[in-house]
Amino acid sequence: MYQFNSGCHAAGIFKQSLQAAVLLLAAMPLAWGDDTSAPVRADSHAPIGVMGDHMHKKGEWMVSYRFMRMYMQGNRIGDDRVSPETIATTIPNRFFGLPGQPPTLRVVPVQMDTNMHMFGLMYAPSDWLTLMFMGSYIEKTMDHITFQGGMGSNVLGDFTTRADGAGDSSVTGLLRLYEQGGQHVHANIGISLPTGGIKNSDQILTPTGATPSPRLPYPMQLGSGSYDPIIGLTYTGSGSAWSWGAQWRSVLRVENNSQSYRLGDEHRVTTWLSRLLNNHVSLSLRLQGMDRGNISGIDPLIVAPVQTADPLNQGLQRLDLGLGVNVAGSGGLRGHRLAFEINIPLYQDLDGPQLESDWMLTTGYQFAF
Numbered sequence: 001m002y003q004f005n006s007g008c009h010a011a012g013i014f015k016q017s018l019q020a021a022v023l024l025l026a027a028m029p030l031a032w033g034d035d036t037s038a039p040v041r042a043d044s045h046a047p048i049g050v051m052g053d054h055m056h057k058k059g060e061w062m063v064s065y066r067f068m069r070m071y072m073q074g075n076r077i078g079d080d081r082v083s084p085e086t087i088a089t090t091i092p093n094r095f096f097g098l099p100g101q102p103p104t105l106r107v108v109p110v111q112m113d114t115n116m117h118m119f120g121l122m123y124a125p126s127d128w129l130t131l132m133f134m135g136s137y138i139e140k141t142m143d144h145i146t147f148q149g150g151m152g153s154n155v156l157g158d159f160t161t162r163a164d165g166a167g168d169s170s171v172t173g174l175l176r177l178y179e180q181g182g183q184h185v186h187a188n189i190g191i192s193l194p195t196g197g198i199k200n201s202d203q204i205l206t207p208t209g210a211t212p213s214p215r216l217p218y219p220m221q222l223g224s225g226s227y228d229p230i231i232g233l234t235y236t237g238s239g240s241a242w243s244w245g246a247q248w249r250s251v252l253r254v255e256n257n258s259q260s261y262r263l264g265d266e267h268r269v270t271t272w273l274s275r276l277l278n279n280h281v282s283l284s285l286r287l288q289g290m291d292r293g294n295i296s297g298i299d300p301l302i303v304a305p306v307q308t309a310d311p312l313n314q315g316l317q318r319l320d321l322g323l324g325v326n327v328a329g330s331g332g333l334r335g336h337r338l339a340f341e342i343n344i345p346l347y348q349d350l351d352g353p354q355l356e357s358d359w360m361l362t363t364g365y366q367f368a369f
């Protein structure tokens with residue numbers, strides 16, 4: 001929907017996250033029973049922002065739900081902040097020369113909100129193999145400023161574009177490679193399935209004041225459009241009150257999608273340290289490095305004087321700090337878990353101009369049976 005911006009997006013963000021946490025708590029069945037087996041340690045799962053961190057015992061199932069919220073405001077080129085006025089008057093428009101295309105960018109994204117609902121299912125056919133399926137539903141909004149005409153810094157107006165729908169899903173096998181004395185290693189091998197849309201469109205405001213509804217630029221699409229191999233390696237270790245782990249995980253884009261492009265490869269390396277407060281609650285500290293490549297190829301229907309329409313303004317390198325809490329149920333709530341994590345960038349280097357990341361919240365509920 002086309003609409004003019006109103007109010008402050010940030011005000012409702014923490015409220016929404018809190019609501020999600022309360023909903024999850026309310027969804028946990030209340031029951032009482034004897035805890036007959038060994039206590040479940042809260043830190044036997046990694047911080048909730050890590051996927052495919054743990055395996056299950058033969059015959060065990062797990063269902064999970066995560067709510068992730070990511071907030072981006074303001075632009076950078078490399079590590080340096082850049083204003084909308086500077087972008088609109090100095091950054092060349094790669095489509096200049098095509099009919100109606102001005103020499104510089106004239107539409108500038110200023111803020112983006114992403115909500116992701118992730119649904120997971122895990123099953124272990126044997127002790128050395130756990131299968132994991134993940135699906136998602138994504139809601140994206142991006143706020144823009146449109147500068148008037150072909151030059152100058154007069155603002156014509158602002159507008160918000162939206163895209164909602166299924167995101168990509170994945171099937172992954174976790175293969176145990178080593179297990180001894182509290183040390184564990186497994187391989188993560190899977191494939192990302194193109195269930196997310198790549199043809200979303202919405203109404204925009206052009207520099208001439210027109211309001212067409214073209215295909216939205218790459219960051220507003222919900223999927224990759226391609227079958228993407230996932231490979232990784234996970235290590236976890238634990239002592240009496242502390243535990244730790246590390247994971248490498250890459251999503252490789254090996255084929256062009258139906259719209260003649262492929263997203264850049266994504267590589268993530270993360271390491272964490274968790275401290276048990278008691279068996280049921282642990283706190284965690286995490287570092288994550290991420291590298292995302294640019295898009296190769298181009299969607300011929302994505303043509304606009306905006307940074308997000310350029311396949312070469314999509315790559316980035318980022319280092320995030322994560323603070324998390326894991327809670328594991330016992331007694332009648334054995335098998336149920338709640339977790340929360342906030343991730344804040346310590347450093348980001350963007351092929352830009354590109355919107356910077358400000359924070360990401362992840363709330364999750366897991367139930368193994």
Ligand SMILES: [Cu+2]
Nearest residue numbers: 054056062122
């Ligand atoms: Cu699990």
